[in-house]
């Protein structure tokens with residue numbers, strides 16, 4: 001009955017328009033098909049519609065459903081809605097299980113295809129809200145099309161899920177399996193609550209370090225980002241929702257973002273234009289997406305413009321490359337408010353109609369956060385300015401994603417959702433992730449690890465008793481985490497140590513006030529060793545966007561300097577002057593440029609923004625319960641003015657001749673490049689120490705001469721020549737010795753993390769595809785050119801073994 005009431009006006013209009021003998025009536029739903037217009041979810045002959053048949057192919061279901069939809073229903077699929085439309089999701093502590101009927105109906109009529117739900121509310125309320133929405137769509141709308149329910153999930157999803165280390169930290173693990181497991185836990189927790197679409201991973205490259213969002217991606221290198229992104233997508237999507245159709249291929253839709261070339265904005269300013277041409281696009285920015293995203297069930301476009309074309313309107317990128325070349329067939333969406341930016345940022349449209357047309361013409365949908373320009377689409381189609389083909393193209397992408405998830409069979413949260421949240425198994429993955437995020441940068445005279453029997457340690461600095469998560473976490477997420485101070489206490493208690501901890505904050509992160517440094521100096525004086533925790537800081541998704549707050553990294557927190565802020569360096573210097581062994585820990589979301597610390601600290605640890613057990617993992621590394629195995633996914637410059645420092649620069653880009661420097665006493669020593677500094681990084685990509693030592697022998701290629709279409713492999717034996725077990729990341733770099741266009745001085749082409757017992761050895765074999773040798777030629781084609789390639793095993797600035805590959 002509901003159906004009849006709903007479509008009474010529709011029928012009247014159809015009658016009025018019946019003189020039009022066209023395949024599509026005014027409303028978009030196809031007439032003269034195997035269904036009646038007024039009962040589109042049923043077939044005339046009583047058979048079950050193909051789109052409702054779980055055994056039918058995804059393509060058949062999409063093609064069956066699309067013509068049954070009215071224009072309004074199609075457009076509603078393309079606009080992101082919000083749980084807030086029928087529930088009050090703004091109060092994290094409120095648990096009222098009641099919804100707004102009018103709000104629900106309106107939301108689903110206009111913006112019912114995908115629903116934003118990344119809210120911190122009690123889980124019971126969240127599940128209620130999702131159930132109300134999906135049940136309404138399934139049972140109270142004509143066609144019964146379930147919605148995508150969306151949340152953020154760069155390092156744990158934002159509905160009080162387990163928070164893992166920031167992506168830049170996960171990348172430091174150089175561990176595919178770990179990334180896959182982290183993503184699996186995130187998906188498992190979110191899935192039970194009814195979330196089926198997560199906005200992760202970020203494949204932007206950290207080549208512009210001033211940009212605030214460096215922490216959200218997997219570092220500076222396209223190969224590493226692509227591999228880890230692929231692992232993340234695989235982990236998120238792996239498996240099938242309960243009771244889903246046999247044709248379903250994933251239990252969660254990942255979202256590769258931000259397509260494309262978003263991470264190198266001019267001046268490091270978020271949203272600013274990115275310069276580059278076709279070669280740079282192909283050989284650098286698109287590589288990580290091409291590797292990670294072919295099977296991702298959705299992609300989000302970038303806010304920025306590339307070479308003068310806004311990403312949301314980039315036909316070359318979205319249609320020629322993504323859809324035609326790569327054959328990508330799933331949901332593509334813009335970022336929040338991005339369509340309006342065509343009008344008020346890029347200046348390439350002057351009306352919402354233009355912005356909506358430009359976007360949908362390349363088959364993308366519209367997120368909230370703007371003026372909902374897509375609401376103009378029904379009228380535009382009726383006026384003939386936007387073609388139904390554009391609408392259909394975009395809708396089909398979304399429907400494929402939904403069928404691929406099996407949502408039409410079961411879009412609901414699971415009754416036992418609590419059983420998959422914060423389990424012991426998840427905690428183990430979290431713990432491993434936190435341990436592998438940590439990179440040992442310096443360890444002079446084996447300062448570390450400390451003996452658990454050491455009398456006392458001074459735990460100092462503004463990061464010592466603070467949880468510094470990266471951005472994209474929910475309000476108060478830090479309440480679920482251990483600070484370093486708490487982690488050190490817990491670890492020492494667990495090893496029955498009597499070591500005393502002398503804690504002093506020493507300075508604030510955000511202040512030049514040096515008045516508290518004296519207390520830290522005292523603590524250092526009274527301890528056997530000083531550990532100073534300094535760094536950058538970000539905020540959760542609520543605070544980060546609250547006017548008046550401060551942070552030095554995160555979305556829309558771009559920096560003009562990469563040095564420590566405020567009194568932090570003075571604190572480190574004062575503590576070091578005490579004369580005790582001094583360990584500096586950088587807790588940060590991006591490289592910190594402090595050459596004094598590299599030169600003077602006895603040991604330096606990099607802890608990229610950790611997960612909930614970061615404080616504990618740090619203690620375990622400091623006391624040697626965990627042997628550090630992280631490697632830098634991003635190079636550390638000496639100064640912001642010496643950037644960029646990414647390791648895989650094109651040949652000739654770093655002619656480093658006679659570096660200058662300034663002595664500690666202020667004396668100026670002039671050079672050329674740069675006159676008073678060096679272009680060499682403090683620590684380069686791939687660097688990371690261990691408490692043991694490794695050497696490499698027996699580097700061999702599966703074949704030292706290969707044809708242009710032949711894949712090959714690199715084998716090498718790693719010996720643990722020290723006295724404790726350790727994990728080593730075997731890294732293989734290639735250099736194309738002679739090429740028709742300028743190629744990188746070196747390029748990571750494979751890596752594998754391997755655990756080697758003390759005194760033991762492991763032989764590692766890494767496969768490399770011939771396509772990894774290709775250059776983007778002057779004819780704008782991928783070509784593997786005959787010639788020699790240097791094959792190096794090492795880090796970006798060290799050679800452990802080297803050989804030559806010949807391509808004929």
Ligand SMILES: *[C@@H]1O[C@H](CO)[C@@H](O)[C@H](O)[C@H]1NC(C)=O
Pocket residue numbers: 092093476479
């Ligand atoms: C957030 O944390 C503060 C401080 O612990 C607490 O007072 C407040 O109730 C918390 N709010 C929520 C929504 O959890």
Ligand SMILES: *[C@@H]1O[C@H](CO)[C@@H](O)[C@H](O)[C@H]1NC(C)=O
Pocket residue numbers: 085100101102103104106
């Ligand atoms: C319910 O939703 C409608 C439509 O959005 C809105 O106008 C109305 O104010 C809401 N009612 C309440 C009680 O929030």
Ligand SMILES: *[C@@H]1O[C@H](CO)[C@@H](O)[C@H](O)[C@H]1NC(C)=O
Pocket residue numbers: 092093120121122123160422480
């Ligand atoms: C978030 O989860 C933690 C851990 O289960 C719990 O203590 C806390 O109350 C939850 N917060 C909210 C707002 O539901």
Ligand SMILES: *[C@@H]1O[C@H](CO)[C@@H](O)[C@H](O)[C@H]1NC(C)=O
Pocket residue numbers: 002104136139140
């Ligand atoms: C769905 O339809 C049923 C049956 O007509 C009705 O009882 C129920 O209230 C409707 N639910 C919503 C949320 O509109």
Ligand SMILES: *[C@@H]1O[C@H](CO)[C@@H](O)[C@H](O)[C@H]1NC(C)=O
Pocket residue numbers: 242243410414415
């Ligand atoms: C799966 O289907 C069975 C049989 O219809 C049902 O009992 C069960 O509740 C469903 N499970 C979920 C998670 O929907």
Ligand SMILES: *[C@@H]1O[C@H](CO)[C@@H](O)[C@H](O)[C@H]1NC(C)=O
Pocket residue numbers: 510549550
């Ligand atoms: C920075 O933010 C902190 C809270 O996170 C606040 O206590 C402090 O006063 C702020 N400092 C400045 C200088 O804005």
Ligand SMILES: *[C@@H]1O[C@H](CO)[C@@H](O)[C@H](O)[C@H]1NC(C)=O
Pocket residue numbers: 695696697719720721
């Ligand atoms: C590497 O270590 C192994 C095992 O200790 C030893 O036999 C070999 O000589 C070492 N090779 C090099 C090049 O140091």
Ligand SMILES: CC(=O)N[C@H]1CO[C@H](CO)[C@@H](O)[C@@H]1O
Pocket residue numbers: 315319357358361362363390
């Ligand atoms: C496939 C497709 O519709 N591509 C369109 C992308 O947008 C541009 C600009 O509106 C159109 O010219 C293309 O046809």
